[in-house]
Amino acid sequence: MKKYFRRFPAAAIIIVLLLTTIKSIAQTTPVTDTARVFALEDLQLLVFRYHPIVKQAALLSESARANVLQSLGYFDPALKAGFGRKLFGDTEYYNNWNSELKVPLWLAGADLKVGYDRSVGTYTNPQTRTAHEGLSGVGLSIPLGQGLIIDARRSTLRQSKIMVQYAEAEQLKQINSVWYAVVKDYWNWYYAYRQFALLTEGVELAERRFKALSRQTTIGDKPAIDSVEAYITVQERIIQKEKTKIELQNARLVLSNHLWSGQGNPLELPANAAPPQIDENITRPSQSVLDTLVAQASGQHPELLKLRSKGGQLAIERSYRQEMLKPKLNVSGTLISNRTSFRGNVPDYYDFNWSNYKLGIEFAFPLFLRAERGKLREVKIKQRELDYDLQQTGREIRTNVLASYNNLSAYSAQLNVQVQSISNQQTLLKGETQKFDLGESTLFLINSRESKLIDMKIKRESMISDYQKSLAELYYKAGTRQFITQN
Structure with a gap:
């Protein structure tokens, strides 16, 4: 070894500097050993209990019922009296x-x-x-004439009752929108966390290889240039890790927007919170699930419920306007x-x-009834517009559900291929490592295959995240949401 240092003094200096420097810039602690699993069902519990928008959506039906109460006021008994002397x-x-x-x-x-x-x-x-x-x-x-079948006060009350159904549909739509946004942010955080964990693992692997090569270089088994190349790999992965660390922090902040306490105070997702491990063997929902969602969307989708409520409201308005064509005859x-x-x-x-x-x-009795006929014609036109809107909206909803299901199928197939590719890449890396130990390969090939493996694992986590977001989209497009239950 002394003879080696006398022949290559620069190599010894380089190795010492690299070993010293790596301690200061490559302190790679694990993601956390005390991580607390924060599952999607935990988030669901918090969101539906304390999220302000969910609470705000609940006020829609209350407001509609308040309008019904106002309309009932037209049927309140009234007492009046007057005195003059x-x-x-x-x-x-x-x-x-x-x-x-x-x-x-x-x-x-x-x-x-x-x-x-x-x-x-x-x-x-x-x-x-x-x-x-x-x-x-x-x-x-x-x-006995105008107002016998329906009058203004009965029309107002009936329409206000129908608007309760409209408000409940709007409430469901808002809650589904909130939950869909929450789920997307959760899986974005999941991907950022898993990406950071994989890159942290990559840094640790590169550090161990660098230290091992440094020892081998010191005793003359490996050339010094291999230590330099190994250290460059450490630096590159540290840069990637620090970049994804910021992405993880930002994803954690975005997810924290949905966390509230029972007292209405904003909460922060703890730094040691970690998503659960997801089984990579994912299969798409069965055809029966798709058929159920399509049938449910055609009958219970919030947008369709809102349009049908408007249709009921217009039907009452049309009856009232037809009643207004009759002469007034009050007895x-x-x-x-x-x-x-x-x-x-x-x-x-x-x-x-x-x-x-x-x-x-x-x-x-007005002789021409222009105002009454004009209002009735306007209501009929609105009904025709609504019928066209119902047809188009119903078809778009069904198409969106099928498109989301197709996306799930694609992600499921791609994920299966990706899992197989990762297994093959691990085999290649293992073989390349064995060849390197025998002196038949280079460090460059080892680093390339290992980096490729890390990238493939990150891609797998991205596919899992995209699959879960597409699954949430499938239910959202069907006008409902996936209820997460504890395992």
Whole structure:
């Protein structure tokens, strides 16, 4: 060895410098030995409990139900009363009291009215003058023409109830969108983590080979140039590792956007969190799963549910606009009596009977009905547009589901080939290493085959990540989401 150093002093200097330098720039600790597995089902639990957008989506149906409550307000009983009196020069000109309880009825758009009137005084209108005790009345107001089948208040209430279904479909759509984004970010983090782990392993392999070659170079078994080449490989892999380290940190930050506490505080994904190992032997979902998703998409896809809700809303609007083409013919009748209480004694000819009543008839009819016909035509056009939209949307949804399934099939086939290629590459690397130990190969070939193997493993993890994202896309395109269960 001393003789070797005397002949090649530069080699000894190079080896010492490389061994010293590698300790400072190639400290390659494992990804972590205390890693805590953070599975997708753990993320699912947190997202559906605490994610703000998921909570916000739940407010959509509540808002729609609040609109239903507002529409029910049109059927609330209303009590109104008025009082007026004029006294001048010891003369009571009038003393009027009018009160009425109006109860809207769903049937036939009628209104039930219960009232009490008292109009006395020297100059009270004889038409409205009553006895000193006043008059009580019970009556109905019924639209016999326009408004008999459906009126504005019934139309508004029915449409608001349908909009609850629309809001629930929109809620489902938003939740599915959130979960799809979460799943994509999770598998991006998975890929970044596995890529960093593989490159870390590559750095460790290169370091061990460099140290082994350095010892062999020191004793003269290997030329110094092999140590230099091995060290260059270490440096290249360290550069790759540091680059992927930033990518891993960024992927962890993006995934942390979906983590919230029960108190609404943002959470950070721990640095020692690690995804679980994924079986590389992945098979695509069966044909029965595809058929189920296609059938579910055609019947329960949020976009189709929203369009059908709009169709139901337009059907009610069309009925209302057709009703508006009828003439207005409102009939009101009220039985009146001097009775002011149930216990009072009132003569029969002043009590409630068919001889004591008030009757009113109101009729109106626009001669051209331009406004009504125009609005009805507009509703019919919207219905036709909606029918076309339903046809096209339904076909696009089915096509998207089939396309996502085809992507899964492609990823599954590619992954199987990639697994076989990795096995073959490992065989090549092992053989090349044996030849190198016998002096029949070069370090360049060893590094090339090992780097190729690392790249192939990274490609495998990329395929696994893309497959899982395509699987999530398949369910998302079908208008649903894949429920992750604990194993």
